[in-house]
Ligand SMILES: Nc1ncnc2c1ncn2[C@@H]1O[C@H](COP(=O)(O)OP(=O)(O)O)[C@@H](O)[C@H]1O
Ligand SMILES: O=P(O)(O)OC[C@H]1O[C@](O)(COP(=O)(O)O)[C@@H](O)[C@@H]1O
């Protein structure tokens with residue numbers, strides 16, 4: 023997120039689409055009755071400020087009459103839907119991510135137990151299950167009881183475009199009132215098209231997103247769910263590489279981590295594991311000569327070197343490709359294999375041993391850790407509250423620790439990247455000791 027993104031935001035960007043008037047009393051009245059405004063809770067009429075520094079906020083006041091702010095997440099006293107008549111549905115899309123089953127479980131339990139919804143359906147295999155005529159599964163509290171301890175998604179997932187009109191036909195056929203889409207940037211773009219198609223037909227179907235991705239590339243929110251679990255697992259591979267490298271003669275540990283266009287996993291895993299000498303991310307270009315000289319110096323100074331590379335880093339050094347995956351995401355060149363070859367060739371005058379570790383899918387197929395488990399539950403509850411209120415084409419998330427409702431349009435307008443001039447990258451540079459540019 024750049025300052026220019028913040029400055030470009032308008033009040034219009036922050037407005038949540040509503041299906042209609044809210045006239046139904048919430049069944050959560052007992053829970054809500056005694057709540058008082060505090061630093062932990064704002065009522066639905068309050069707003070969560072976009073900015074968090076006085077300088078930026080003041081600057082904005084000179085330009086606008088009001089401070090731009092997000093619609094706060096949380097339960098509403100009056101609902102658009104009558105929960106006892108609601109059929110809800112869930113779909114999980116895109117790459118796997120720790121916590122998918124936690125979100126499914128929390129959605130089902132919250133919808134059924136807190137709100138007393140009639141039915142919760144699960145469409146199988148991502149958007150494909152909304153388009154291929156297959157029957158959804160009926161999700162009951164019994165069915166989802168133990169799923170939060172497992173990685174993956176019990177609903178299955180997929181990549182690949184589907185026709186929004188066909189998917190809306192499916193929702194209509196199954197009398198779905200609200201659809202929870204659990205996915206990343208691509209999924210959210212698909213969700214916006216679904217909401218637009220429902221709106222075009224005058225159908226009161228709420229489409230609410232829950233931000234999933236290990237890459238943490240969804241903007242405006244503190245982080246997506248699953249990200250922390252993924253980088254914790256990635257750090258274990260770095261530690262292994264460090265042990266191997268520091269136990270060999272001129273040992274080099276090379277670790278490739280996921281992260282297509284955003285280097286958050288590599289940056290955070292570096293800070294967790296420590297002992298990394300060079301962290302390479304998509305946002306910060308490097309040269310092969312710079313890296314080779316750096317590794318050579320580390321071997322001379324300390325007898326080993328550890329390099330962590332995000333999969334999207336150094337793509338300019340690899341043959342260009344226009345190939346895409348079924349969702350339209352560009353297929354990347356294998357920077358890990360490239361660096362393994364380049365280090366082996368470039369240091370051939372030295373005795374050294376190179377150990378290459380690519381944990382690959384292992385970092386995203388694990389169950390959610392404690393932190394993500396809490397976040398998944400709270401996101402699912404926030405999503406349920408939002409859908410019941412009749413909000414649509416929106417995503418839930420936490421921003422500076424507060425839950426917010428955000429238009430999908432805003433969530434997909436930009437991407438979250440490691441800021442090469444920001445605190446996180448500075449912390450990485452301070453930890454690795456690598457030069458500003460390689
Ligand atoms: N621009 C888009 N419009 C509509 N659907 C999209 C768009 N981009 C991706 N999708 C669909 O969303 C689903 C997940 O997208 P993908 O990019 O694979 O994962 P993620 O949601 O994790 O980014 C796929 O079924 C894909 O076809
Ligand atoms: O091989 P797959 O399953 O297509 O996914 C690989 C990609 O999925 C990710 O793990 C996450 O991407 P999404 O959040 O877009 O699904 C990337 O880090 C990685 O490049």
Ligand SMILES: [Mg+2]
Pocket residue numbers: 116206207208235
């Ligand atoms: Mg994506």
